[in-house]
Amino acid sequence: MLNGFQGPLWLVGCGAMGGALLSRWRAAGLRDDQVTVIDPAPKAVPAGFAGILVDSPDAASGTPRLVVLGVKPQMLPVVAASLSARIAGALLISMLAGVRTGTLANLFDRARIARIMPNTPASIGAGVTALYGAGLPAADMAMVEALLKPAGQTLWLEDESRFDAVTALSGSGPAYVFRFIEALAGAGEAAGLDAATAGALAMATVTGAAALAAQSGETPAALRLAVTSPQGTTQAGLDVLDGDGALSALLRGTVRAAAERSRALAAAADAAADAKAAA
Template structure:
């Protein structure tokens, strides 16, 4: 359990998590494991999918504002296409919404877009990944111009999830989302395919699954413990003219594996950019509608 820095205590007093899917649920669980009191957390979601036990739940922001003091930190875990709706709901709270620090894990949605929708709240943007559930994640952080106390609060939250890398350029976020955010799913799919190949080679399903899973787990553990690069470790496994080389000749033939991974990551990054464009359009429309009402 890690003690919270005193300068961040105020921001961590009342955390509202808007949208509690797999990733948000994993982070909330880690924050609890790291010592954050359950009374400091509120999930806001009409149909949560991964809410840890004991966390208070309400369906909407309006319900939260009607029952509880204003938040000190607002975590956005909704789908990017729903951000304009959440922004309108927050604006409708008026003073009851307060001036929380905004922490967004939305793919594609830019800091400036969020700030304009949420009345220029201080904003930090993160892209965690699912291994955060066991404290082994890697989270990219873009947090320009935050007060030291706000940054201390975010650093404490992210340390519970694993390693943090800080981005100096927000433009890298789409590639980060594609690589580390989506990467675990790509790896899990590879393990599925590896086990399936074992079955095709004559193994029963259970044995193929066990071998594929343990092979990946062991290889990852060795990589984490070794000073060698992945390329150097690969070379240590590959004897000249041996079985591994024969398999790698198929994977690497005509650059097939590299081309496949480039296309895979590029597709995910392009989707992040498309989500950003759609969110910015929705936000612009929401701002226009708000201006019409004010006029």
């Protein structure tokens, strides 16, 4: 619980992901008076939030104990320029895709940095967040863990280079699943169902199957076999899904492309940090 959490906590960027985390912190007892949201166009401030909301670091008063970065990676140079001088002494937690802790250290001239990769099911406490903070004091690691626990499962990474793959799998992954639900519903329509029925069946099938996979103690492979009658309907469908390794190849390509994009975002942030160092 975060009832006793002492801020100030500055959340810089309150969009889809930052807003989801803020809503979970509040549900876990974090008091609004401990939070300052800094965002010129906040998209997802939770209803009823009574903390401070300002459009830039210049408009925020005092100094934070903790700063959570929730802007798009492309905004990082602008944000760093206006923020770095204001946050000396704070622990910096970044959720930015791609951007490495070394890059953040250069841009913000600081040492205490944690990197996290949450995902949007965090908004209902069903997320999974990868955490990284090489060399952080134990108290900082405990604070990071405490902040992300209300969002769902947490997993510490020891090797920062794994963040690209993690981002491609669990950070982006909810979108793949949502796309699958859409496509399954569309396929149901193509097979003759009306849109409402196909949508409802697709949604209930994916949520039910995911809950069963999580709760049954069986492997996904065993659960799949339990659905699949020899020469039955499921086998006929799976023969298409897996024909010539189609599904595996599609998902490998999907995750590879997302991981490559993560590395490209990292390179762009590095270039910005180098430009700052050269200025």
